Amino acid sequence: MTESIQLADVSRALFLLSMDDGDQALAALTANWEPSDEVLADLTSALATPTAAERARGLGDAFRDHALPHDHANECYRAAFYFSGSAEELSSNPLYAHYLAHRSGAILDKWIHYFPVYHRHLDRYRGRPVRVLEIGVYRGGGLDMWQRYFGAEATIVGLDVDEAAVRAVDGRYVVELGDQEDPDVLRRINDEYGPFDVIIDDGGHTMGQQIVTAETLFPLLLDGGTFITEDCHTSYWDYYEGGLKREGTFIEWVKDRVDDEHSRYDLAIDRTTVWATHLDGVHVYDSVVVLDKAERFRPFSEVVGSSSYLRSDRLAESYLADALASRDQLQAELDAIRGEVTALRDEMDRTVDRSATEVIENDRSARLALQRMRRESVETNAELERLTTDLASANGRLLESWEQIRLMRGSVSWRLTAPIRGVRRLMSR
Ligand SMILES: C[S@@+](CC[C@H](N)C(=O)[O-])C[C@H]1O[C@@H](n2cnc3c(N)ncnc32)[C@H](O)[C@@H]1O
Known part of the structure; x- marks a missing residue:
């Protein structure tokens, strides 16, 4: 026994x-x-x-x-x-299909539940000329899988601390030798082969390695890019300096990023960091964390769905639309007249500049032409003045419309939404 x-x-x-x-x-x-x-x-x-x-x-x-x-x-x-039968179901996933078909290729050691996660977040990059960095190459099985998945137009680059990884890929991919916990190594690889669309950290999986890699490379990732950290269960294992809710683990670091996502709702959270401004999504799966990078617009809320559109706002808004349309029309006319004035002035300048001989030879007709242009210029200026006055009054009417709409909102919607505000006040106590 x-x-x-x-x-x-x-x-x-x-x-x-x-x-x-x-x-x-x-x-x-x-x-x-x-x-x-x-x-x-x-x-x-x-x-x-x-x-x-x-x-x-x-x-x-x-x-x-x-x-x-x-x-x-x-x-x-x-x-x-x-x-x-789950294998059959998953076989439509191209990564899993590659994995199944790859039994005799370069060693590829994967947790199977990662495949649906990868495919959910990476499918949109396939067939495009994307740049992908895999940290942790081992014997190159992952690089083969990514190249097959992303397609021939993708550039796949690897980083590993072990020379055996460089030898194993035998020049089929660029694999840089270096420690992922060294920010200079990461910056250098980004300068040389980046910026990357996708970064996958499947390296040493210690807390320091995962945190330094994310903190250094996420800010350098392309806007719209995806940063994936694998094997995050090490955050719970002593061997990797992990432990449940232990300070300094990668998973605790990720929880801080969730706070950063909400920097607009608590003044104690720094809203100037890259995490507050460019972390568009934090997806936490079993052992895989996916960070989406995209510049975010400031959050704001808006109310639609009230019944105000059934009330007099509709009238005020159509009045406003009319005023805007006539203002635009006047503006167009004014621009056309200004163009005519400029053309007339140019013509007058050219007439005045004609040589003295020409003027002497045809003195009378030149004077007449000049007089006619002056007359036209006076008329055009008068038209210009009239249009400018019309425009000013159209703008005045526009302002009145805004004011009218504002007053209506004040009297109708504000009263209608008063109970909602009351409930919000009660809830925030
Ligand atoms: C899990 S294996 C990678 C497997 C590979 N991604 C695949 O799919 O086949 C981990 C790799 O990370 C490398 N590694 C460990 N510590 C590292 C570090 N500090 N910097 C870079 N690579 C490291 C190891 O040498 C090893 O090759």
């Missing part, structure tokens, strides 16, 4: 489950191991569930709840996924 259950026995039990043999599965689990009564009770009740998928999931839960090795639960959940 062994102290803990061996992985080989778990695998044998899962194989028997796939053939619907629950009794033999329990026998396989307990062949070399004597579980405590409590554990045995949980395993037995897991195996009493109706389907192979539920049984495998129940075994995984029992292993996890009793703190048995992580790999055992992993194998059970993996079997449950395949028994349940």
